[in-house]
Amino acid sequence: MKGQCHCGAVQIMLPGPPVEVLQCNCSLCRKTGWIGGYWHPDEVTVETQPEALNAYVQGDKMITLWNCAICGSHTHWTPRTAPPDRMGVNMRIFDYTDWQHLPVRAVDGARF
Template sequence: MLRGSCHCGAVKFEFREKPEWLTECNCSACRRYGTIWAHGSPKNISIEKAPDATSAYIWGDQMIEFHTCRTCGNTTHWSDLDADYDRMAVNTRLVPFKDVKDIPIRHFDGADTGRFLD
């Protein structure tokens, strides 16, 4: 299990499985956010926050929304806007390093090919 929170603690998450790998994406949003994602089913991820604790940003194909803490500015997670898509992700940069240091990081070319580079 992975647990993390934004810098101020207003948004906390729990990823209730160990991911096979983490994903670093080079799309224009992820590159700027500096995120490393753990993807999983929303059934295995819980987000604890007040209803207005995050600001959501939707762009491009309008399929996902990035959530950022309104207080400290950390990007905490993204969720899918398509109810039929069973994926979301949490930002593992907000998880203690000791908990993620042994999980491989795959590089995803979200800027161009939409494929993993390894």
């Protein structure tokens, strides 16, 4: 699968669709419109120029959320802990037909 931010400056390649997508209601996911798929970092290829990415480290400093510096699209997050076991990719950067058939699991991140 190949997805990209709105302007195309950040492109992400995946080996295929995830088993499910997660829709979280934490403040970060609500405000960014995040619907996530998750893979091991070795399975994800991010193609972009370094200056085309902005990093945001959220409050508990567990992840870095990346967005395109040009169009602002939130593309993915990477863990700040080692060893990284998974990273998240915003499924909204892919064509909806690539993932519309997948189950969407609601996660109550607002309570944590």
